[in-house]
Amino acid sequence: MRRRLALVLLLAAGAATAAGARVEINVTVAPATGSMDSVFDVVLELNVHGMVTPDRVTPPDMTDFEVLSRMEKTEPRISFDSRGRQEVAVNLEWRWRLRPRHPGKLTVGEARASVDGAEYRTKPVVVDVLAAPGAAAPGTTPSAPPAAGTTPPPELGRRPFFLYAVADRAKVYQGDQITVTWLFYARDTFNRIEPRPPRLDAFWSETLYEATGPLKFQQETIGNQEYIVAPVAKKALFPTRSGKLVIPSYGADVHSFLEAPQRLASQEIAVDVQPLPPGAPRGFDPGAVGRFEVEASIDRTTLPAGEPLTLDVVVHGTGAIRRMQIPALRIDGIEVTPPHDFDERVDRTGEKIGGERKYRYLLAPRRGGSLAVGPIEIPYFDPDKGAYETARAAQLSVTVVGDPSALPRPAGAAGENVIARDLRPPHEEPGASAGAAERFHRSRGFAVALGAPAGLYVLVLAGDWLRRRLRRETPRARWRRARGRARKRLRAAEVHIRWNRPAPFFGEIARVLTEHIEERVGEPVAALTRDQLRDLLSARGFPEPTVKGLVTELETCDFARFAPAASGPGEMRSALRRTKSLLGAIEQGRPS
Amino acid sequence: MRTSLVALALLLAGGGARAAGTFADAQRAYVERDYDAAIARYEALAAAGQAPADVYYNLGNAYFRSAQAGAPGRLGRAVAAYERALSLDPGMDDARYNLGVARELVAGRYGEDKLKGAERDPVWMRVAHWLPTATLAWGFLLLDALFFAALIVLRFLPSGFLRTGLVVANVFCGLALVVVGAIYGLSEWTAANVEMGVVVADEVVLRETPDDRGREGPKLHAGHRARLVADERGWTRIRLANDMEGWVRKDAFDKI
Numbered sequence: 001m002r003r004r005l006a007l008v009l010l011l012a013a014g015a016a017t018a019a020g021a022r023v024e025i026n027v028t029v030a031p032a033t034g035s036m037d038s039v040f041d042v043v044l045e046l047n048v049h050g051m052v053t054p055d056r057v058t059p060p061d062m063t064d065f066e067v068l069s070r071m072e073k074t075e076p077r078i079s080f081d082s083r084g085r086q087e088v089a090v091n092l093e094w095r096w097r098l099r100p101r102h103p104g105k106l107t108v109g110e111a112r113a114s115v116d117g118a119e120y121r122t123k124p125v126v127v128d129v130l131a132a133p134g135a136a137a138p139g140t141t142p143s144a145p146p147a148a149g150t151t152p153p154p155e156l157g158r159r160p161f162f163l164y165a166v167a168d169r170a171k172v173y174q175g176d177q178i179t180v181t182w183l184f185y186a187r188d189t190f191n192r193i194e195p196r197p198p199r200l201d202a203f204w205s206e207t208l209y210e211a212t213g214p215l216k217f218q219q220e221t222i223g224n225q226e227y228i229v230a231p232v233a234k235k236a237l238f239p240t241r242s243g244k245l246v247i248p249s250y251g252a253d254v255h256s257f258l259e260a261p262q263r264l265a266s267q268e269i270a271v272d273v274q275p276l277p278p279g280a281p282r283g284f285d286p287g288a289v290g291r292f293e294v295e296a297s298i299d300r301t302t303l304p305a306g307e308p309l310t311l312d313v314v315v316h317g318t319g320a321i322r323r324m325q326i327p328a329l330r331i332d333g334i335e336v337t338p339p340h341d342f343d344e345r346v347d348r349t350g351e352k353i354g355g356e357r358k359y360r361y362l363l364a365p366r367r368g369g370s371l372a373v374g375p376i377e378i379p380y381f382d383p384d385k386g387a388y389e390t391a392r393a394a395q396l397s398v399t400v401v402g403d404p405s406a407l408p409r410p411a412g413a414a415g416e417n418v419i420a421r422d423l424r425p426p427h428e429e430p431g432a433s434a435g436a437a438e439r440f441h442r443s444r445g446f447a448v449a450l451g452a453p454a455g456l457y458v459l460v461l462a463g464d465w466l467r468r469r470l471r472r473e474t475p476r477a478r479w480r481r482a483r484g485r486a487r488k489r490l491r492a493a494e495v496h497i498r499w500n501r502p503a504p505f506f507g508e509i510a511r512v513l514t515e516h517i518e519e520r521v522g523e524p525v526a527a528l529t530r531d532q533l534r535d536l537l538s539a540r541g542f543p544e545p546t547v548k549g550l551v552t553e554l555e556t557c558d559f560a561r562f563a564p565a566a567s568g569p570g571e572m573r574s575a576l577r578r579t580k581s582l583l584g585a586i587e588q589g590r591p592s
Numbered sequence: 593m594r595t596s597l598v599a600l601a602l603l604l605a606g607g608g609a610r611a612a613g614t615f616a617d618a619q620r621a622y623v624e625r626d627y628d629a630a631i632a633r634y635e636a637l638a639a640a641g642q643a644p645a646d647v648y649y650n651l652g653n654a655y656f657r658s659a660q661a662g663a664p665g666r667l668g669r670a671v672a673a674y675e676r677a678l679s680l681d682p683g684m685d686d687a688r689y690n691l692g693v694a695r696e697l698v699a700g701r702y703g704e705d706k707l708k709g710a711e712r713d714p715v716w717m718r719v720a721h722w723l724p725t726a727t728l729a730w731g732f733l734l735l736d737a738l739f740f741a742a743l744i745v746l747r748f749l750p751s752g753f754l755r756t757g758l759v760v761a762n763v764f765c766g767l768a769l770v771v772v773g774a775i776y777g778l779s780e781w782t783a784a785n786v787e788m789g790v791v792v793a794d795e796v797v798l799r800e801t802p803d804d805r806g807r808e809g810p811k812l813h814a815g816h817r818a819r820l821v822a823d824e825r826g827w828t829r830i831r832l833a834n835d836m837e838g839w840v841r842k843d844a845f846d847k848i
Contacts, residue, residue: 464747
């Protein structure tokens with residue numbers, strides 16, 4: 001829609017430009033030869049230069065074929081020539097994907113376009129369709145029929161979005177290239193798409209295209225539904241093992257306005273990977289599958305004994321060039337130091353991936369005279385021929401003046417064996433996870449163990465403090481002890497009441513009162529007369545009723561001790577009550 | 593009940609045998625130089641959570657050999673695998689050695705990434721990783737026990753030469769306890785709060801915004817260590833050792 005609008009605007013803008021129309025019309029069909037399993041792509045291009053639009057376009061007759069899919073593209077262009085003049089052009093393109101209905105010489109008929117009253121035609125194109133499935137077509141692998149499902153099945157035409165994977169082949173040799181394209185189809189609006197590429201564990205993968213910016217859409221019809229379609233990713237995959245392999249599904253999240261993302265997944269593709277045939281030449285690298293050439297050069301042809309020279313080996317061709325290992329060279333009479341690294345250039349522009357790698361070896365002649373360097377040979381497997389081949393570089397020769405073996409070796413160099421750092425070998429068995437000692441510091445036990453010494457120390461300090469505190473003499477401690485003694489004596493007094501023993505009873509009462517008074521006033525009072533005691537207690541601020549009660553009670557005790565027959569249990573009980581009351585009064589008395 | 597226990601035991605034994613089988617398969621693939629298959633199997637073991645340090649160590653070897661054979665994007669993954677092995681088992685000498693070899697190859701291929709303002713990780717991070725956390729924890733525990741045991745003994749020890757000597761020794765012990773405790777705390781805090789990772793792509797451009805159109809910053813190469821700050825829509829925000837921050841594609845950076 002946007003393109004059509006652009007076309008209208010373009011035509012409107014260029015209305016003032018008077019220019020004659022120049023029309024180019026062309027039909028191409030690929031491949032030129034195929035089998036009943038092949039899929040043919042027909043492209044009709046119509047380029048109209050000038051301010052006109054085609055009146056009518058008649059597509060070519062394709063009745064010999066079944067139309068699998070159709071795409072249409074319109075591209076308006078404004079350009080300026082060297083003199084600054086504006087030029088307007090419209091490029092129209094139609095694409096059909098066809099499958100032959102029968103073998104033989106099939107014709108894609110002429111296409112016609114009527115522009116500005118003139119008629120333009122193309123020539124019919126004839127293609128050879130062989131009956132046998134998998135029949136050879138030039139430039140294709142004999143054992144590689146095109147993969148099934150190169151166009152989405154019509155039932156997918158019911159979905160607003162879907163991903164569809166297309167592989168160029170379904171049967172390959174191990175190490176040979178399969179090109180897989182993942183296409184995103186949409187017939188509904190969306191904001192953006194977030195690809196989720198799969199892990200391709202059984203394949204060596206090279207990315208040919210990955211959508212990083214806005215997708216480049218074209219139109220395509222599936223069933224009766226118009227879709228816009230754009231490639232999300234295109235990868236060259238090289239199987240690293242043989243057997244029935246599966247190219248995993250490619251995922252993507254489609255984000256639409258005000259809707260939850262919709263997760264899509266393409267279909268998986270099964271690939272039949274044939275093992276490489278037996279009889280691989282010596283030194284064959286399983287990564288060297290394709291078609292390769294090798295070139296070699298040395299930096300000089302004559303050199304004095306004891307000096308090294310460099311050998312540059314360049315391997316180029318088609319195949320997983322980055323998968324190839326550094327070639328091991330053995331040259332008679334020359335010590336070869338293999339390159340530590342390499343330069344490489346990967347070419348992803350063609351249908352088959354390729355490129356070149358440049359290795360630089362250091363050569364140290366061990367003999368004098370003329371030495372042959374090479375021929376440098378790289379064995380490889382050619383999947384098109386289904387056979388092993390060897391790429392050879394022209395033989396080189398170098399003349400060493402003098403005899404390197406006769407040269408004096410530097411001190412300490414004799415027998416020196418320089419060993420570069422390399423990996424330590426893998427572990428044979430999986431060890432246990434980190435041991436208990438490693439994990440202990442994450443456990444609760446560690447916190448307990450850490451706090452235990454501090455806790456123990458705190459306990460020791462607390463014990464010490466308690467011990468000191470218990471030993472310390474304070475008024476409160478004295479009173480506590482005095483109260484304990486008093487309680488003891490009062491219990492003894494109660495026993496005396498029970499056994500009706502007035503003399504011991506009053507003895508206890510007198511002692512408990514005297515001890516309590518002494519504790520209160522802080523000096524002995526047992527030897528004082530009653531008057532002296534009265535004066536002392538009054539002087540120390542005891543209330544008069546308390547003083548009077550104490551003195552009276554002590555006198556009662558003296559009397560009862562010396563005349564016990566006069567006191568019965570009733571008298572003793574009331575004396576005990578009075579004493580308890582007096583003890584309370586003594587404790588509450590204000591000390592001086 | 594007994595039947596259930598027997599079934600559980602058999603299940604566990606079977607799981608162990610399967611894991612060992614997968615490990616053996618991965619080893620076989622490695623020996624046969626089918627590094628892609630070896631990587632896939634080691635990764636499967638790691639994904640299943642059966643990933644002691646040895647699995648990551650061997651995975652690092654497989655990635656490294658694959659990178660040596662010319663596979664792109666493998667050297668960084670080798671470094672990441674060795675780093676992970678070391679995080680699980682800091683005492684694994686083999687992993688430390690091979691990590692050094694892998695970093696040498698990175699430096700040989702792409703040159704060394706040098707950061708202006710910080711040649712290495714910040715000092716606090718180097719202090720935190722000075723010793724393995726477990727070693728620091730045990731050291732802290734030992735010093736703690738010694739310090740308080742000496743304090744307790746000092747409560748009962750009469751004054752004299754022995755007491756004076758013990759007081760002096762315990763002052764040093766206390767200082768060591770504070771220092772080791774601080775480093776241990778820092779190490780634990782770092783482990784809990786600082787997520788480190790390495791660049792796994794051969795080369796990645798640090799961008800100002802999480803977008804392919806974001807302004808380009810410096811290029812980082814495989815194995816470059818950085819701190820993971822945030823993840824957002826397929827991009828990861830990282831902080832380099834010199835505190836510079838930027839965004840890289842999520843698949844180009846792997847958490848250790």
